[in-house]
Amino acid sequence: MQFVLARRGFAAALGLSLALAPLAASAEDLTGTLKKVKDSGAITIGYRDSSVPFSYLGGDEKPVGYALDICYKIADAVKAKLGLPKLDVKLNPVTSATRIPLMANGTIDLECGSTTNNADRQKQVGFTNSHFLTATRFVSKKSANLHTIEDLKGKTVVSTSGTTNIRQINEANTEKKLGLTILPAKDHAEAFLMVETGRAVAFVMDDVLLASLVASSKDPGAYEISKDSLSKPEPYGIMLRKDDAPFKQVADEATAKLYTSPEGKALYDKWFTQPIPPRNINLNLPMSDEMKKQFTKPIDSPDPAAY
CATH class of the missing domain: 3.40.190.10 (Periplasmic binding protein-like II)
Structure with missing residues (x-):
């Protein structure tokens, strides 16, 4: 009887140790x-x-x-x-x-x-x-009624000097024969100001950055960001x-x-x-x-x- 109980006790202990083994290994195996x-x-x-x-x-x-x-x-x-x-x-x-x-x-x-x-x-x-x-899009005044890249034909736009965005609008200008006048701005603030003051009809830049500039402007409701993009996401x-x-x-x-x-x-x-x-x-x-x-x-x- 004692032998049977001993065997049962051993089996239970063995079963418990086997059950805990994966958990211990898991902790040890962390890297x-x-x-x-x-x-x-x-x-x-x-x-x-x-x-x-x-x-x-x-x-x-x-x-x-x-x-x-x-x-x-x-x-x-x-x-x-x-x-x-x-x-x-x-x-x-x-x-x-x-x-x-x-x-x-x-x-x-x-x-x-x-x-x-x-x-x-x-x-x-x-x-x-x-x-x-994010993607390269443009911001313009709603009153200008500009929604697509094609709507910019023959107009003056701005982008920030030294960015991929200004390269992209230059490429689109050539490929689509848009006849754009593309102005370089020293920074994003200056570029947005040029749209605000009418020196350019649109500012080409990353959409999320444009959204931040619009939201921080004097009259956010006066602007819209194009659905058309000049880049892949x-x-x-x-x-x-x-x-x-x-x-x-x-x-x-x-x-x-x-x-x-x-x-x-x-x-x-x-x-x-x-x-x-x-x-x-x-x-x-x-x-x-x-x-x-x-x-x-x-x-x-x-x-x-x-x-």
């Missing part, structure tokens, strides 16, 4: 960012201080924004994946110059802003599913470390779940079609058809043609 977060109990998010509405300082000088909200969702998913009762989310400021080095050296784990996901950057870092698609993505497949999988699953849910559309509208802090400006930038497609079937491709 990269997931191991770093598990060991430290913290995840560090890199934010921008003036990338409206993606990541910027709000009225209380605390970081807010569309991309930041997405990063918090990823952090929640990481916490759940690791089974952590608590996860310390740290915020670290980055600039266009420091964001990639700080990612590479382990200072930040996610970069939440308006960073373009392109082939060159993918040689250094990774990206999760694209959270925004340019994807912005949440940046993470390169060749860290387990962490990227968590980020991809979290962003795909968010974007394909009603919460994803609500989050977009919160930052792009409603008043935002601290000055309650409204970018009035509804989802483009490409963005609707991206939120239906999220991808992380750096190729504009994929969108």
Whole structure:
């Protein structure tokens, strides 16, 4: 009888150890960012201080924004994946110059802003599913009744000197024989002022930047941004470390779940079609058809043609 009980006790202990073995192995097998977060109990998010509405300082000088909200969702998913009762989310400021080095050296784990996901950057870092698609469009006064590229024929337009946008409008001018007079401006503010004062009928630039300029103008209702674009969509993505497949999988699953849910559309509208802090400006930038497609079937491709 004692022998039978002993055997049963051994079998129960063996069964328990076998049941716990996968969990122990799982913890031991963690690598990269997931191991770093598990060991430290913290995840560090890199934010921008003036990338409206993606990541910027709000009225209380605390970081807010569309991309930041997405990063918090990823952090929640990481916490759940690791089974952590608590996860310390740290915020670290980055600039266009420091964001990639700080990612590479382990200072930040996610970069939440308006960073373009392109082939060159993918040689250094990774990206999760694209959270925004920008494109080159033009802004004009509603009273000018300009809606398409063809409507600009024979007119004077402006773009900022040294940008890809001014190159694109020059190429379109040649290809479509538009007969445009194209003026270079020293910066975006000067270019918009030229439309405001009538020196040019349209300003050609990234649509989200145009939306910000319009929203901050004296009379936002007087302007419209074209639906016609002069470029393929340019994807912005949440940046993470390169060749860290387990962490990227968590980020991809979290962003795909968010974007394909009603919460994803609500989050977009919160930052792009409603008043935002601290000055309650409204970018009035509804989802483009490409963005609707991206939120239906999220991808992380750096190729504009994929969108």
